[in-house]
Amino acid sequence: MKKEKILTIITPTYNRAEKLSVLYESLCEQTCEAFEWLIVDDGSEDKTKEVVQGWIDSKKISISYLYKCNGGKHTALNVGIKNIETPLTFIVDSDDYLLPEAVNQIVSDYSDISRDDICGIAYLRQSKDGHYLTNKLVPENGLIESFCDCRYGRGIKGDMAEVWMTKCLKEYPFPEFENEKFVSEDVVWIQMSQKYKLIFYNIPIYISDYLEGGLTKTRRDQNAKSPNGGMFRGIVQLRAKLPLYYKIRAILYYQIYGSIAGYSYKDLFAKSEKKLLFLIMFIPSIFLRKRYS
Secondary structure, eight states: OOOOOOEEEEEEEEEOOOTTHHHHHHHHHHHHOOOEOOOOEOOOSSSHHHHHHHHHHHHSOOEEEEOOOOOOOOHHHHHHHTTTOSSEEEEEOOOOEEEEHHHHHHHHHHTOOOSSEEEEEEEEETTSSBBBBBOOOOSTTEEEHHHHIIIIIOOOOOEEEEEHHHHHHHSSOOOOTTTTOOOHHHHHEEEEETTOEEEEEEEEEEEOOOOOSSSHHHHHHHHHHSSHHHHHHHHHHHSOOOOOOHHHHHHHHHHHHHHHTTTHHHHHHHEEEEEHHHHHHHHHHHHHHHHHH
């Protein structure tokens, strides 16, 4: 059925011409047409542009294509979000895809929102074999909580499928650091949660390729190559309302990646907003830095 465009599905991509077709086919199979697909090409050197142009010419779904020099996923998201005019934005990775009822579910749930403090709606992701990508579910459908209260407070780990109010994403752009190509996306979700809440549903709409193991090491490598982004994540977590365990992890992020970024421990201490915690975790951070760099 045709509807007014409510949702923009934004896909940052880099050299994924062969992978994008699965997502494209899933979008063509959506039962609701109230969406646009925005592909932000982060400097691909393969045939991404030609492949996408073929889909645009076919006119099966509404597609826009933007090209930019390679700078990392978060920079592609910033460029794309600036160009989005629909009230909702859904970040969907180039090697993932959506279930046929996904857009219809999102549009239906969005129509029920009457509060001004909502920044988005969170659904479930599944692996191809049907397993949820979180370790537990929210206690009830329609739960309204901040990202931090739900994910950190309830200990819900893993990936969800968050659909964001576009105006909130525009309010909190992803930070960019010179010569760095990675920033953890949750730095924005955490900042947003200090002001806004999410609506959580135990409803799967998103399918991901999920690889057991190796994720921590991959994240560590990405942060080591983009240490200012890693340090910034620590600062954001330290400022947020989080359980003590996460504050300890945050001060380690701040110290370890701040050191890798070239800051002296003296300067890091002077600028730290949690000086007692900094001192308590100083020795462990020295030990761990050797493993992270």
